[in-house]
Amino acid sequence: MDQVKALVFDVFGTVVDWRTSVAREVAAFFAKRDMTVDGEAFAKAWRKRYQPGMEEVRSGRRPFTRLDVLHRENLELVLADFGIEPASVGDEGLDTLNRAWHRLDPWPDTVAGLTRLKTKFFIAPLSNGNIALLANMAKHSKLPWDAILGAEVARAYKPQPEAYLRTAEVLALRPDQVALIAAHNGDLAAARLAGLKTGFVARSAEHGAGQTKDLSAEQDWDVVATSFTDLATKLGCA
Amino acid sequence: MDQVKALVFDVFGTVVDWRTSVAREVAAFFAKRDMTVDGEAFAKAWRKRYQPGMEEVRSGRRPFTRLDVLHRENLELVLADFGIEPASVGDEGLDTLNRAWHRLDPWPDTVAGLTRLKTKFFIAPLSNGNIALLANMAKHSKLPWDAILGAEVARAYKPQPEAYLRTAEVLALRPDQVALIAAHNGDLAAARLAGLKTGFVARSAEHGAGQTKDLSAEQDWDVVATSFTDLATKLGCA
Numbered sequence: 471m472d473q474v475k476a477l478v479f480d481v482f483g484t485v486v487d488w489r490t491s492v493a494r495e496v497a498a499f500f501a502k503r504d505m506t507v508d509g510e511a512f513a514k515a516w517r518k519r520y521q522p523g524m525e526e527v528r529s530g531r532r533p534f535t536r537l538d539v540l541h542r543e544n545l546e547l548v549l550a551d552f553g554i555e556p557a558s559v560g561d562e563g564l565d566t567l568n569r570a571w572h573r574l575d576p577w578p579d580t581v582a583g584l585t586r587l588k589t590k591f592f593i594a595p596l597s598n599g600n601i602a603l604l605a606n607m608a609k610h611s612k613l614p615w616d617a618i619l620g621a622e623v624a625r626a627y628k629p630q631p632e633a634y635l636r637t638a639e640v641l642a643l644r645p646d647q648v649a650l651i652a653a654h655n656g657d658l659a660a661a662r663l664a665g666l667k668t669g670f671v672a673r674s675a676e677h678g679a680g681q682t683k684d685l686s687a688e689q690d691w692d693v694v695a696t697s698f699t700d701l702a703t704k705l706g707c708a
Numbered sequence: 709m710d711q712v713k714a715l716v717f718d719v720f721g722t723v724v725d726w727r728t729s730v731a732r733e734v735a736a737f738f739a740k741r742d743m744t745v746d747g748e749a750f751a752k753a754w755r756k757r758y759q760p761g762m763e764e765v766r767s768g769r770r771p772f773t774r775l776d777v778l779h780r781e782n783l784e785l786v787l788a789d790f791g792i793e794p795a796s797v798g799d800e801g802l803d804t805l806n807r808a809w810h811r812l813d814p815w816p817d818t819v820a821g822l823t824r825l826k827t828k829f830f831i832a833p834l835s836n837g838n839i840a841l842l843a844n845m846a847k848h849s850k851l852p853w854d855a856i857l858g859a860e861v862a863r864a865y866k867p868q869p870e871a872y873l874r875t876a877e878v879l880a881l882r883p884d885q886v887a888l889i890a891a892h893n894g895d896l897a898a899a900r901l902a903g904l905k906t907g908f909v910a911r912s913a914e915h916g917a918g919q920t921k922d923l924s925a926e927q928d929w930d931v932v933a934t935s936f937t938d939l940a941t942k943l944g945c946a
Contacts, residue, residue, distance in 0.1 A: 617843035
């Protein structure tokens with residue numbers, strides 16, 4: 471990790487807790503309308519449609535489409551699955567629900583860790599989220615990014631190599647001067663194949679009780695930490 | 709300006725003082741090599757090649773090329789004009805000089821003004837500078853941007869309408885929900901034609917003694933201020 475100048479971060483699950491944030495917003499949204507919706511089940515069902523939505527873009531069947539648009543399309547499908555007619559929610563309501571992804575809360579160690587890491591490294595998200603989503607989230611959760619990078623800047627969704635390589639290029643760095651920090655072994659494997667350095671931070675609460683995936687490092691990642699503050703210590707940030 | 713949610717800023721001249729920053733770096737760089745170079749004349753000569761370099765891209769004669777690359781090409785031309793063989797400076801030296809544009813100092817009111825404006829608006833650069841340049845500058849000068857936008861995100865150089873329109877699109881806002889803040893009447897005129905709101909902040913020291921251009925507002929811009937702190941007051945930011 472000695473040559474690394476920039477740390478780029480997976481966001482959903484690694485930086486923020488999407489599951490409980492979306493669950494809370496969804497439950498509250500419908501409670502105001504005197505409806506009872508299982509927020510956690512809804513959040514998980516919404517997230518389950520995340521990869522198939524992006525796969526349409528990765529495969530080339532669809533031109534690059536930002537995540538806000540994919541989230542919104544998936545929202546209407548999930549509402550139908552929950553027996554709720556999307557039209558009954560109204561356009562403004564759908565937009566409010568969709569923007570729950572702009573207001574995700576960080577894990578308790580996130581802001582303290584990023585603030586320390588920022589003293590030594592250039593820090594930015596390398597997320598499949600679009601720029602407005604990530605920037606609004608940063609404003610909401612006080613994430614001290616140096617820039618907002620990711621799929622919309624690279625015009626490619628992870629784990630396609632272009633997502634990693636174009637991010638290094640935008641930073642005018644070689645791939646091995648950039649490290650991806652993620653809670654997902656698959657994301658790190660793709661980053662390593664593209665030539666980036668890799669750091670694993672376990673987020674065993676991401677999927678709630680009974681999580682079976684990504685509980686530990688599955689390769690010899692360049693750094694492995696238990697939290698962002700532990701990562702800061704391991705990377706020599708005061 | 710009531711519907712405006714995001715303020716986007718011209719950077720070179722409006723947010724930062726490129727002239728004295730580059731002049732100081734250039735003079736110091738050559739002084740270390742026991743050479744005397746007129747830093748201010750060099751900075752102005754370098755800046756003079758800025759528009760012709762971008763015009764190659766705007767005209768379609770050249771694919772989108774980020775400003776760091778154009779700056780570097782222009783640097784070699786300016787060195788030759790000053791009787792300095794670029795090869796004698798060395799690759800590392802050329803890179804150090806080129807990155808003077810990443811280390812521009814803000815005007816005295818910039819950071820205080822942006823910090824107040826950020827409490828009410830989404831704030832981002834809409835500059836022809838590339839992402840790494842703008843993000844390194846933000847880190848150097850503590851500019852509290854919510855995101856780094858501009859030509860490299862829009863893949864178009866101002867004053868082309870795409871530079872303004874794609875920036876609004878990335879923010880998921882209508883053009884009239886975005887205001888460009890600039891010290892240059894021409895930039896504001898192009899932004900207004902694209903449907904953005906406009907704010908003028910005079911920077912009468914940008915070009916040094918004898919500046920004749922952009923000393924005052926030449927159209928009825930939506931807001932006119934004498935500094936970023938005055939702008940914050942006029943836009944109701946505590």
